[in-house]
Amino acid sequence: MTTSTTPALAIAATGLRKAYGDKTVLDGIDLAVPEGTIFSMLGPNGAGKTTAVKILSTFISADAGDLRVGGHDLAADPQSVRAMIGVTGQFSAVDGLITGEENMLLMADLHHLSRHEGRRASAELLERFDLTEAAGKPAVTYSGGMKRRLDLAMTLVGSPRVIFLDEPTTGLDPRSRHNMWGIIRELVSDGVTVFLTTQYLEEADQLADHIAVLHEGKIAALGTADELKRLVPGGHVRLRFSDPAAYEAAALTLGEVTRDDESLSLQIPSDGSQRELRAILDRLDSAAIEADVLTLHTPDLDDVFFALTGADRRAEQPADQSAARSAAQPKETVR
Amino acid sequence: MSSLPLAVRDSTTMLRRNLLHARRYPSLTLNILLTPIVLLLLFVYVFGDVMSAGIGGGGADRSDYVAYLVPGILLMTIGATPAGTAVSVSMDMAEGIIARFRTMAVHRGSVLIGHVVGSVLQAILSVLLVGAVAVAIGFRSTDATPLEWFAAFGLLALVALAFTWIAVGMGMASPNPEAASNNALPLMILPLISSAFVPVDAMPGWFRPIAEYQPFTPAIETLRGLLLGTGIGNSGWITVVWCIALTALGYRWSTSLFNREPK
Numbered sequence: 277m278t279t280s281t282t283p284a285l286a287i288a289a290t291g292l293r294k295a296y297g298d299k300t301v302l303d304g305i306d307l308a309v310p311e312g313t314i315f316s317m318l319g320p321n322g323a324g325k326t327t328a329v330k331i332l333s334t335f336i337s338a339d340a341g342d343l344r345v346g347g348h349d350l351a352a353d354p355q356s357v358r359a360m361i362g363v364t365g366q367f368s369a370v371d372g373l374i375t376g377e378e379n380m381l382l383m384a385d386l387h388h389l390s391r392h393e394g395r396r397a398s399a400e401l402l403e404r405f406d407l408t409e410a411a412g413k414p415a416v417t418y419s420g421g422m423k424r425r426l427d428l429a430m431t432l433v434g435s436p437r438v439i440f441l442d443e444p445t446t447g448l449d450p451r452s453r454h455n456m457w458g459i460i461r462e463l464v465s466d467g468v469t470v471f472l473t474t475q476y477l478e479e480a481d482q483l484a485d486h487i488a489v490l491h492e493g494k495i496a497a498l499g500t501a502d503e504l505k506r507l508v509p510g511g512h513v514r515l516r517f518s519d520p521a522a523y524e525a526a527a528l529t530l531g532e533v534t535r536d537d538e539s540l541s542l543q544i545p546s547d548g549s550q551r552e553l554r555a556i557l558d559r560l561d562s563a564a565i566e567a568d569v570l571t572l573h574t575p576d577l578d579d580v581f582f583a584l585t586g587a588d589r590r591a592e593q594p595a596d597q598s599a600a601r602s603a604a605q606p607k608e609t610v611r
Numbered sequence: 612m613s614s615l616p617l618a619v620r621d622s623t624t625m626l627r628r629n630l631l632h633a634r635r636y637p638s639l640t641l642n643i644l645l646t647p648i649v650l651l652l653l654f655v656y657v658f659g660d661v662m663s664a665g666i667g668g669g670g671a672d673r674s675d676y677v678a679y680l681v682p683g684i685l686l687m688t689i690g691a692t693p694a695g696t697a698v699s700v701s702m703d704m705a706e707g708i709i710a711r712f713r714t715m716a717v718h719r720g721s722v723l724i725g726h727v728v729g730s731v732l733q734a735i736l737s738v739l740l741v742g743a744v745a746v747a748i749g750f751r752s753t754d755a756t757p758l759e760w761f762a763a764f765g766l767l768a769l770v771a772l773a774f775t776w777i778a779v780g781m782g783m784a785s786p787n788p789e790a791a792s793n794n795a796l797p798l799m800i801l802p803l804i805s806s807a808f809v810p811v812d813a814m815p816g817w818f819r820p821i822a823e824y825q826p827f828t829p830a831i832e833t834l835r836g837l838l839l840g841t842g843i844g845n846s847g848w849i850t851v852v853w854c855i856a857l858t859a860l861g862y863r864w865s866t867s868l869f870n871r872e873p874k
Contacts (some may be wrong), residue, residue, distance in 0.1 A: 333714045336872055359716035385624040386717050402708050413634075430711070467725035 285344070286311045286438050286469035287332060292341035294327055301327045303493035305341075309486070311437075314460065314470045316484030318477065318565060318581065323490045325473035326366060329442045332471065333363040346438055362436030366443045368423045372416030376407055376426050379415055380433060387434035393418070401429040405459070421452035428459065439463060441472045457482060477578050489584050496584040505575050508583045511548050513556055515567040516541040522565050529563045530556065548574045614718075621718040625725025631725055632699070633733060640733060643695045646799070647688040647741050654680055654808060655748060674749055676844040681745040682805025688741045689771045690802050692734035693778030694795040700726055700782025701791035713873065723865050727775050734771035752838045763837040764851065770830050773854040774798055774859025783868040802827050826853040847848060 277530060287309040294302040301324045309315040319325050330336045332345060334354040343350040346360045363369075370379050377398060384394025402408050405425040415426060424444065431439060441460070445453040460483055464470055474480055480487045481501045489497045489504070497504055516539065519522035523540045527533055534543040546552045553572070560567065634639055654662060655677055663676035703726070705711060712722055742750075755763070778795055785791035803817075805827035811819050822828055829846040830853070836843030 316818065335714050337712065355716050358714055361714065363711065363714045365707065365710060367707050367710075369711035371628065371706065371708045373635060374628070378631065382628055385627075386621060386712075386715055389621065434715075 280385050284311050284347075285309060286313075286346060287315070287471060288342075288344045289332070290342040292328070292331065292343060293339045294324075294331060294336075295339055300493050302331075302338075305490075305493075305495055307495075309469060309471060309487065311469050312464060312467045313485040314464055314472060316480040316482050316487045316492055317471070317473045317479045318475070318487055319473075319490035320475060320585070325475075325490055325495050326442055328490070329363070329365070329440050329471070329473055334358055334438045335363075359434075360437045362431035362434065362439045364424075364427050364431045364439070364441050364444060366446060368427055368544045370415045370418075370423055370426050373414060374401065375412050375416070376415055377411040379426060379430055380411075383430045383433035389433075397433055399533055401432055405429045421455075424448060424452070424456070425459075428456075432463075436468070438469045438471065441470060443473055443475065445474070445476065453479075477576065477581055481576070489581060497580065504580045508575050508579045511546055511574050512544045513544045513548075514541055514555065514569075514571040514573060515544070515560075516569040516571075518568050522567070525563060526560060526565045528568065529559055529565060546572075548572055618718040618721060618724070621721035622724040622728065624720045626728050627725075629699075629725050629729035630732070633729065639695050639699065640737075644688070644690045644737050644740060646691055647684050647737075648744055650687065651680065651684045651741070651744065652748070662734050662809065666813075677745070678834075678839055679751050680808065681750045682838060683740075683802065683805065683827075683831045684745065685738055685741060685767065686770060686805075686831050686834065687802035687807060688737045689767055690732050690774060690798045690827065692730055692737055692771065693774040694792070694798045695733075696726060696730040697778040697782040697785070697791040697795035697798075698788050700779050701785045701788045704783060704793075705787075709871065719870065720866060723779055725773055726779055727772070730775045730778070731768060731771045734775070735768060738767055754840045755838050759779055759837045763834055766830065766833055766837070769851070769854045770826075773826075773857035773861065776858050776865060778861075780864035780868060783865055801825055802831075806831050826850070826857065828839060829853065 285308050287307055289305060289307040290499060292302055292305040292307070293300075305328065307315075317325050317328060318484070327336075330339060330494065331338045332343065332350070337351065338408050344358045348356040348360075350357055370376075371382065374382070380398035380402060381394055384398055387394075389397060399408075402411050405428065407422065407426060407429065410422060415423065418426060428441075428444070444460070445456050448456060457479070460470060460472070470483075472480075472483065485495075485500065487497045487499065487501060487504060499507075512534075514527060518524065520540060523542070527535055527542055530542065530544055534546070544556060546556070632869050655673065659673045659676055662680075663673055666676060666679050708724065752760075778798060781794045782791045785794050804822055805825060806822060807827065811822045811828065814822055829849040832841075832846040833843055835841045837844070
């Protein structure tokens with residue numbers, strides 16, 4: 277530990293391009309994922325996330341780009357790449373006709389584990405993914421969450437060093453989703469690199485060390501969740517009144533506000549710190565004004581995402597914005 | 612691990628997977644087995660008297676017809692198994708697990724080889740079962756030496772291999788299992804328009820070339836020669852050429868379809 281060395285890259289891509297006919301799906305993407313980290317590719321449906329995973333996992337070939345996974349060139353030596361990766365796609369890649377355990381042993385055989393080793397790895401992973409009880413049943417009878425767990429368990433049989441997860445929690449209920457997050461965090465603690473795509477901003481925020489926002493085949497932004505959040509302003513306190521007189525008085529007292537006369541609400545720019553919040557409350561108290569509802573809004577990845585991809589979030593969420601959003605993502609604190 | 616042991620090991624794993632499917636879901640296999648057995652019984656016991664009049668210039672009885680019919684029925688059994696293979700390959704290719712295999716460091720050809728070997732083994736098993744039924748209703752090989760038995764067995768395996776590779780290609784090329792079933796229909800029809808049921812001489816003149824210049828007729832004639840001592844002539848090597856050509860064609864076709872860039 278003499279000098280700080282740049283960590284080895286598990287995934288390195290320069291100028292990755294892919295087009296289907298005249299439709300460009302990936303338009304020159306650069307990626308650098310250090311070993312032992314979680315990298316999340318975030319984007320709406322059709323942004324090209326799955327295509328990126330398919331290319332980096334050797335399933336399809338790129339049109340152009342210098343691509344390396346685990347130090348191996350994807351075009352020149354795909355078999356070496358395959359030997360060190362694990363892939364769990366969006367659609368279940370389990371053999372439905374055979375049992376969960378048989379699926380696991382199939383993977384063990386294809387990874388050339390000895391019979392004893394294969395049985396041990398299979399039993400261990402089935403246990404870890406809470407599938408021991410269902411191990412003897414055909415996989416086709418499994419629920420969505422169980423299939424996804426089996427899928428991931430199968431991916432882990434050969435102890436891959438780089439794991440690609442294409443929307444691993446899409447279609448899972450909240451409980452299964454949280455379980456999956458726990459599993460993914462555990463993987464990285466063993467030094468494995470995870471490349472994850474998601475359309476859930478919260479998921480990227482929760483899990484990823486680095487996030488790339490993919491928009492129309494290009495990377496619109498790249499950084500940690502905090503870095504991305506700093507890209508957009510938008511932190512504010514929102515006060516709602518039912519009494520027009522109180523509303524007017526508050527607007528006068530607080531001075532620098534954005535008024536919404538129709539809903540009798542005020543927006544005050546704020547970084548959400550305790551100090552700023554107390555200052556606002558103190559001023560309201562000293563003027564004896566009482567707001568009906570106070571909402572604190574800190575910029576989250578939603579803001580980043582919509583700001584970067586240029587989508588009009590109002591158009592997507594026309595109804596009660598704060599209610600709809602806090603239901604989807606408990607980011608706002610209502611007092 | 613070097614290339615050949617890897618190929619053998621992965622293909623064996625894939626074969627085990629396919630045999631597991633066949634054992635777990637035997638209805639497809641049994642369906643396919645039923646057709647030749649029903650045809651055998653139908654032609655012997657229902658049409659037998661009429662059919663036997665058509666062979667050997669009169670004088671022949673039902674047991675002669677059993678002897679005439681069985682080699683054709685055995686080859687028909689061999690033709691029917693690949694028809695099922697086309698359907699199961701088509702079904703399998705739609706499975707997510709095939710996509711997983713493509714991103715694993717497994718031997719590229721092992722998925723298809725597993726299907727082919729599994730299917731050939733099933734065809735051989737089917738032939739043994741149908742053969743047992745044939746023996747039960749009175750079929751006897753008149754003068755086959757052990758070597759001829761061995762050759763007959765090899766012939767059946769060779770024909771099974773050739774048609775299985777073609778069937779795998781058919782299954783790969785079909786967009787869904789229904790289409791695969793339709794595309795594989797010729798494999799079921801060809802034996803019906805061969806010399807399996809009646810001699811080619813007994814067919815109308817315009818039809819004879821169709822019956823004569825297709826792979827099943829020389830194969831059937833060769834099998835008859837081996838088991839019953841009838842003349843083989845050049846049928847033997849014509850069969851071998853057919854089988855090698857079909858195997859090569861089916862192999863090239865299937866592997867190029869499999870190696871095509873997936874969607």
